Amino acid sequence: MKKLFTTLSNIWKIEDLRVRILNTLLFLLIYRIGSFITLPGVNPLALESQQKAGILGLLNMFAGGSFSRASIFALGVMPYISASIVVQLLGIAIPYFQKMQKEGESGRKKLNQITRYLTVVITFVQGAAYARTQIPVEAKVLGEPWFTVATMVILTAGTLFVMWLGEKITDKGIGNGISLIIMVGIIAQLPAGIISEFQSRLGNGGIIAFIVELIALFFIVVFTILIVQGVRKIPVQYAKKIVGNKQYGGVRQYIPLKVNAAGVMPIIFAQAIMFIPATVGQFFPSAQGSFLTSLSNYTSVAYNVTFAILIIAFTFFYTAITVNPVQMSDDMKKNGGFIPGVKPGATTGEYIDAVISKITLPGAVFLAIIAILPSIANVLGINSQFAHFYGGTSLLILVGVVLDTLQQVESHLLMRHYDGLMKTGRLRGRTPIASGTGAAGSTI
Template sequence: MASAAEHLASSLSLANFQKATELKKRLWFTLGGLILFRLLSFVPVPGIDPAAMQALYQTQSGGILDVFNTFSGGALERFSIVALGVMPYITASIVVQLGGTLYEPWKALKKEGESGRKKLNQYTRYLTVAITLVQGYLAVRGLESQGANQGIQAVVQPGLLFELAGTVSLVGGTLFLMWIGEQITSRGIGNGVSLIIMAGIIARLPLGLGQLLEGSRTGSLSAVLVVGVIALSAVLILFICFMERAQRRVLIQYPKRQTVRGMQQERSHLPIKINTAGVIPPIFASSLLLMPLTVLNWAGNRATAEGGASDWLITITTYLQNGSPAYLALYGIGIAFFTFFYTAVQFNSEETAENLKRHGGFIPGIRPGKATEEYFDYLLNRITVVGASYLVLICLIPEILTAQAGLSIALGGTGLLIVVNVTMDTVSQVQSHLIAHQYGDLIKKAKLKTTPRRR
């Protein structure tokens, strides 16, 4: 057993990676999908003047637009066909998951297994189309208003034809990204939608780092601040890696069973991660916060172009700018809420307790059944408090520091959390594929050794 484990551990090398043809195909497919996403981010919506659009975005940059631009990998500032990114799909997923918890017909669908899951996925796609239509139309109309207000004509020929072509292009781009993400999930490595978001963030990181170093060179930022930001990023990466690996192992015992060594007590552990929800809460919170703020931003610009925005609209958009106390408070509350919500969705205490009871397992000192379920709820609530606090701190503290220093949002905690978390998840899946491949080789060798020779 020990020799097999040693062989398996030593087999995760470059030479054995070359033999894993299925894994290489999956990696190439994933890389191709991400490259296609980056190429699409440079394809502008029909009727857009790229140079004028770049100049117009510079006058509007800052605040919530930078957040949206970061998640789309810079597609928003070019107003490409994928300017909305996968955020409409994520918003639709939030609504469907909430419905699957609160709406009885959808709760019944969740219990139907694979067929119910396919129906819910179909509802998610339909809702994605509806959300993208609304956001796309508002974005196109807002762009026309911004151009008129700023004196920069980014739209070559404003009017109904441009609004129709622009809305259709944005809807098509988002749906195509959704399809790419699903294909990467099923035929590639990792979660496709998360990888697309990560690719967008990574694409903006060189720009943020360049701004940091340029600020140090020109003297607008002190060298101590630059070194502090880099050191803080390194510490945060280590802290994220530690917390993502942290887990509470619950001891599970089974009745004594007869083995070759006599009656023995079987024991195992049920691992519960400190951050069971993963990277989903920050993404969900960003998506829900970005949608109304984007609408308010476009509406404010349009109202200003048409003769002046209302005082309450200007006040709301000012108070909810990125880095403001109201924005940070809403963002933190959203992260905490979705941490508890998604953890409850991922870990079903009632189902877990029922499965343990069915297989004869129990927690020492806890009665099987209802008492075990209550114990899991109690334990999960305490763990989730730690996980939610960790996510809020990771996302908000760097946001506050970077906002105060006037740095790029790409260096914020949310982007760092997404990049590190998705990278760790993808690497874990790669290791799982390699281990499965090596187990297959060991089984083949064992069969060859035990096959009797023909005389």
């Protein structure tokens, strides 16, 4: 405990780190204040206070409750996330975007510009749909079509402002700004979920059950951290080179292959597909059957089995398109590196590919288990508002963002010869080398 307080005091002593943390807190505070500002032309007293469910509940959680409050930040950064995913997929399928991905910094700037333009288009469309479907008629003060037009413009400006806040956090703060904004929105829903669950257990006389739920949540978080942090380290030896009186190379490094290299993307893709049955059922009521109805119910066995299978399939798919063993082996060969006991070149690529296939299967299964845990928790009687934190996208984002931010804080401490907050991942005499990727990484 004393060492922890010493480390925290060291963080405050470093001026650059202190300023970055204060900037981050300030920008996040501005975002949270804006999430409570209601859209002009909307009577907040006439808004429905019912809990959002399905994809709307997911959007409301990512937006920190702004979606249900009809805030100027109601759409949050989700249009930007959607645009980023579309651009990533275009980079896989279209050669023009693949070329830009390989152009380095100039290509990255072009892709960012395209992503911003696409974000404006998506926000305009979603803003119109939000004004038409999510705000009741009795809450609208302005008449149509002026209300829809004004809402589209304001929501677009709000999303762009949130994007700007995220970029400022990344530049002048600590951590990834967009990810931190999403994380803060998710955490903002946690107190209400805990209070709601406590009140429901208190009414049923189940305080012990509530304590057991908190303990179970703690172990689930620990389990998720193990999945997110888990890596398979492949040793790489570099040949010695003598130039003049100095020796270069000869150092053993390693390639850290993550057990869950796909992150939360498989869950996002699988969830998008699982919303199709419910959408088909709404537009074509006659097509509803027993199986289609069960696929629309996220607590049913058919839904969870199908969801888990899709996650496993998308994990293999996304890992295959983002991790390129051939590129990794070529990079090692160019730099005079080799894996002990494995021939350089094509054999090295096959070896890395085999290792990736072996570690991806357990990673995909564990990811599927984490994804269906909220449904299991809901079936066991846990309030749906609190069950969201037992797994799924929200828990993975929370764990991933917190670990990434802590690692950045630790890097600032280690650069100034202070003890870090995290002790894992550092081996004496062995340093990690980046693994090659074939596509841009996820924003989340």
